[in-house]
Amino acid sequence: MCRSRTRLPFPILNSFPRIFSQASSAASVSVHTSLSTDTTVALRLKSLGNIVNRSVDIAEREALSNSLGELAEAYEEGWDSGSDEDDD
Numbered sequence: 660m661c662r663s664r665t666r667l668p669f670p671i672l673n674s675f676p677r678i679f680s681q682a683s684s685a686a687s688v689s690v691h692t693s694l695s696t697d698t699t700v701a702l703r704l705k706s707l708g709n710i711v712n713r714s715v716d717i718a719e720r721e722a723l724s725n726s727l728g729e730l731a732e733a734y735e736e737g738w739d740s741g742s743d744e745d746d747d
Contacts, residue, residue, distance in 0.1 A: 669689070
């Protein structure tokens with residue numbers, strides 16, 4: 660699992676609804692989010708690779724197909740960004 664943290668505040672846009680009590684006096688708020696994926700992404704990338712193999716010109720097909728295959732493998736095996744900043 661890759662974890663990343665930043666103290667960068669999320670700016671409150673002028674068009675943003677006034678739903679936070681401190682929003683009237685602050686220009687930004689703290690935001691906590693989570694992003695996760697499953698093997699569905701890998702399956703869709705493989706499916707896209709099959710479409711590429713049938714419809715893209717042969718000169719571009721191999722490079723594009725290989726790139727999609729590498730992305731699919733990364734989602735299956737777990738993607739490591741190389742950052743161990745938060746690994747305690």
